[in-house]
Amino acid sequence: MNKQPSVARIKVELQEKGIRIPPELVGRLEAHYNAPAVSTGRIVVCLDSPKGDGELLPVFIVNGKRGAASPYQLTETSPGTFEVRKENAFYTNVTLIPRPPFYNRLTSGNIPMYKVAVIVGPGHLRSVVDQRCVYQQTGQACKFCAVQYWWNAAAVKQSEQVAETALAGYADGSVKHISMTTATLNTPDRGLANLVKTVKLIHAGAKIPMMLESEPLLDHALLKSLLLEAKANGVTSISINIECFDRELSPDIMPAKGKIPFAEYMKNWEIALNIFGKNEVSTVAVVGIGEDDASLLKGIETAASVGVMTFLVPHSPAVGAVFEDMEPPSAERMLALYEKAVGIYQKYGLDMCACTAGCVRGGGFSAIKDVARFGV
Numbered sequence: 611m612n613k614q615p616s617v618a619r620i621k622v623e624l625q626e627k628g629i630r631i632p633p634e635l636v637g638r639l640e641a642h643y644n645a646p647a648v649s650t651g652r653i654v655v656c657l658d659s660p661k662g663d664g665e666l667l668p669v670f671i672v673n674g675k676r677g678a679a680s681p682y683q684l685t686e687t688s689p690g691t692f693e694v695r696k697e698n699a700f701y702t703n704v705t706l707i708p709r710p711p712f713y714n715r716l717t718s719g720n721i722p723m724y725k726v727a728v729i730v731g732p733g734h735l736r737s738v739v740d741q742r743c744v745y746q747q748t749g750q751a752c753k754f755c756a757v758q759y760w761w762n763a764a765a766v767k768q769s770e771q772v773a774e775t776a777l778a779g780y781a782d783g784s785v786k787h788i789s790m791t792t793a794t795l796n797t798p799d800r801g802l803a804n805l806v807k808t809v810k811l812i813h814a815g816a817k818i819p820m821m822l823e824s825e826p827l828l829d830h831a832l833l834k835s836l837l838l839e840a841k842a843n844g845v846t847s848i849s850i851n852i853e854c855f856d857r858e859l860s861p862d863i864m865p866a867k868g869k870i871p872f873a874e875y876m877k878n879w880e881i882a883l884n885i886f887g888k889n890e891v892s893t894v895a896v897v898g899i900g901e902d903d904a905s906l907l908k909g910i911e912t913a914a915s916v917g918v919m920t921f922l923v924p925h926s927p928a929v930g931a932v933f934e935d936m937e938p939p940s941a942e943r944m945l946a947l948y949e950k951a952v953g954i955y956q957k958y959g960l961d962m963c964a965c966t967a968g969c970v971r972g973g974g975f976s977a978i979k980d981v982a983r984f985g986v
């Protein structure tokens with residue numbers, strides 16, 4: 611009898627290859643499930659926790675160009691019951707989150723709420739509050755990034771609209787925690803001030819744990835004051851994202867952002883750690899953009915040695931990015947890196963599963979938490 615693959619393996623395999631969605635299923639998914647951008651290449655499916663306790667573990671899949679040729683196909687076996695087949699044989703059961711009621715509502719500016727923030731895992735609301743990156747506008751976009759095209763969304767959202775959406779989702783029971791990020795803006799705060807403004811509006815309406823992501827700020831006093839304000843208004847976790855630890859490679863992959871000195875990351879992480887504390891500060895590294903394992907593991911260890919966990923995400927080539935035709939990293943490579951990263955966190959006494967906001971590290975973007983919890 612074939613052994614059922616682990617949750618982590620299923621996740622990395624689906625993220626590597628994408629998932630074919632039969633055209634006849636698209637309209638039904640959009641109408642009844644949490645799949646507002648399925649026709650533009652993004653879907654979240656959930657796996658059952660191996661503990662058998664009913665917990666659903668999300669898998670965030672970016673299909674890019676490769677999804678149409680994926681060996682994995684989503685199939686509805688009976689109304690509301692889904693499985694994934696691999697080359698027509700059963701691969702895994704999946705659950706689709708029902709379409710949350712707030713998706714049917716409009717913000718005060720008459721924008722459909724599903725274009726303002728989306729559910730990316732059970733209870734997890736996410737918004738890219740501003741999708742107009744200054745580096746995209748100056749021809750210096752990070753080559754793996756297609757933020758301006760993401761995902762059937764309103765590229766520019768007012769903080770008020772994001773807050774209305776978050777509170778509507780909270781009120782209908784579909785939102786338990788929130789993560790927000792922004793493209794980089796041409797301001798000293800790089801967009802973080804707008805996130806903090808949004809946080810304050812949400813916090814005034816409901817006490818929901820929140821997590822923010824940002825580029826490092828060169829103005830450290832400004833960073834400190836914004837992070838303190840964020841913490842006072844419900845933010846429990848922060849990710850200051852490096853994306854590429856290979857500092858020789860990074861200016862090529864990220865012509866603008868890649869030139870930020872590593873020392874700036876260290877300083878920003880230190881400030882964030884002093885405010886949010888252990889296990890609440892992280893960074894993101896994208897795997898499969900030209901770096902080697904040695905640079906990644908060295909970077910993960912350096913960050914961990916000062917108390918920062920690296921959330922490893924596979925490069926999922928997105929349509930519209932410079933790297934849209936790049937091969938994603940293999941599932942085997944991802945699993946091996948996750949195992950090594952988890953070992954590094956254990957060495958430094960860091961807990962990948964302890965993030966108070968329960969957001970990004972528990973989310974569907976990476977299998978690192980699944981490896982930490984259940985192994986490969």
Ligand code: SF4
Nearest residue numbers: 743751752755757793
């Ligand atoms: S990843 Fe790079 S290009 Fe994309 S939003 Fe961030 S800074 Fe801009």
